Amino acid sequence: MGICKRAVLYLVRKKGKAALLFLIFFFVSAFLLICFSILSGTEQAARELRTNIGAAFYIRPYTQMTMEGGSLSVGTTPVITQQSIVEVIAATQGQVKAYNTEHYGYAKSEQLHFIPGAGDNEASNMGKVTAVRDSELTDVFLNEEYTLLAGRHIQPEDENKILISAELATENNLEVGDVLTLTHADLGQQDGKYIDTLPEKTAFAEVEIIGIFQYEGAADSADSPTAGKAANHIYSDSHLLVNLQEQQDGIFEGEIAFYIADPLELDFLLECVEAISSIDWDNHILRENDFQYEQIAGQLQNLQELAVALIVISSVLSIVILMLILMMRIRGRIHEAGIFLSVGKSKAQIIGQFTLEAWVLLFAGFLLALLMWLLCSNTANELLFGTLAQKRGTAALQTGGGGLNYLQPDLFRFILLFTAEAGAVLLTVLVASGAILRLKPKEILSRMS
Known part of the structure; x- marks a missing residue:
């Protein structure tokens, strides 16, 4: 009888023990699927957020006032020219998506x-x-x-x-x-x-x-x-104000706003703009606006760190629990292993059967967890990331798609996760089967007697 048939017969015969292990694999897989989805989703959401919310910096000329001889002296009103705007756009190396005068x-x-x-x-x-x-x-x-x-x-x-x-x-x-x-x-x-x-x-x-x-x-x-x-x-x-003779063409007294796509580039671009010598920075104010990106990104970072911590904790606990359960089960099957050895089965075949049994239950538990996550991911996405769609930024410049499901399962990632879980199961089976691997057939048979 092959190891596949023996594994199936054992699982059918030991329904209670199989069900317990199946539930453990289901809950572990579900928890890891959720954590890895959140980890991946926060990365995608952060990229999407940066593109959607954008950032801006503003240049505003202001009139200098000085006190001379006890009287207040008001200087001339500075302006920003169209040439200065062109220089600012050039200094930002194509990062400016739009500007407003x-x-x-x-x-x-x-x-x-x-x-x-x-x-x-x-x-x-x-x-x-x-x-x-x-x-x-x-x-x-x-x-x-x-x-x-x-x-x-x-x-x-x-x-x-x-x-x-x-x-x-x-x-x-x-x-x-x-x-x-x-x-x-x-x-x-x-x-x-x-x-x-x-x-x-x-x-x-x-x-x-x-x-x-x-x-x-x-x-x-x-x-x-x-x-x-x-x-x-x-x-x-x-x-209009040019046509009404209230403004000179290409000369602006008000604030000029420059909108960029990536808030992470804001500090660097401000340094580039401040290096423009044609703008007199003694009477011009340069300010920035990341449209609350830092605050929102911090929330995403906290969520990401929480997901990483939960992945580490759950992985360690899962391996420990699986190892304890498998060690108890396999130690209880020393008698069975001895019989197999007495009829000529190799240790590799015995360990292979134990591993196959665990893998079958793992696959069933993982598949059920995946199906349930497919049904629940939209709801979880709305709870975790729904408020991102309400954040205001350069709404007129947004290019990212709205209403995305950042927790949408990624088949490739989940295949890797299943492979990692299968490898962890194999490792725990090998460790739990230490007695069978360590003892010689005669020693196992003598223990049976």
Whole structure:
């Protein structure tokens, strides 16, 4: 009778002992499958997170103020030029995925009645304009303080396109697609009254409303002028203020944002940017934003370390438990081994049978654990990694797929895991069978008597 048939007959005959060993293999395999899946999943999630959440750095010019002779002296307002932007992009060696510019001004229109603020009058009834390259990349939209209700965002190729608030649109019965004529303006004060310091209008631009947004946040202060109210805020493309003669083409006074794909490169890129000599860093601020990547990555790292610790602990405990059980079982089968030896079976055949029995139960336990993990991995993935999809970063630049199952079983990895478990079982069987390997056939038979 071959060892395969003997192994099957033994397992059928000793159902209780076989069931116990099967359950041990099932729980050990299930636990290791979960731990290795989490270990692999956190690595994949970290890579996906870095691509999705991205990072940004910002360059903001600021006006220097000095105290001379007891009086405050205000310096000239520094600017950032398009040439400086080109140099920054070149210094980052292609790491910048997109950038956004900001410039500020004012505008009014005979077709627009702005929501009145403090001291509102005909001259001061105007709105503040923020001219941007891409409105979707502004902080208020990235942070979801503003939400686009209708239409689309401003894109770099747009000219004379604007976004207005839902409140301003309702006040003036406006909707996406309407065309207005805007003119330049500038808010000032005279004798305690808000005025327009540009009373003579020489620059006009026809603009199209391409989007309407809803804003959320703190209420306007009671002393906010009309142009300072959030409802009167207008976002425009970067060409509008140039056309209204409030900005020079290619020169920006506002903050410039640069978005990169990999937060791990942020510190290195900041060093490269700070080395640009054409930017006067005495009156420019360079700040960074990793969109909470460090905090989220730290959570993933903790989960990964926990998985490694559990793998080590469970592997050691599993080997110890298996060794104890197999030693007890095999020592109880010395009599059986002696009979096999007396009929001419070799020690290799006897150990082979013991190993085959264990491998059959291991395969059954591993297969059941794998099937159960296939059914449960989606739920476990949602519990462990579901919040990653809610993390905000450069949402407009995200390229990674959403809703991924980071715990999806990897067939190749699990074959390696099964192979490792089978090897561990073989090792424990060999150690547990030490008495059979160590003693000579006569010694085993004499012990039987």
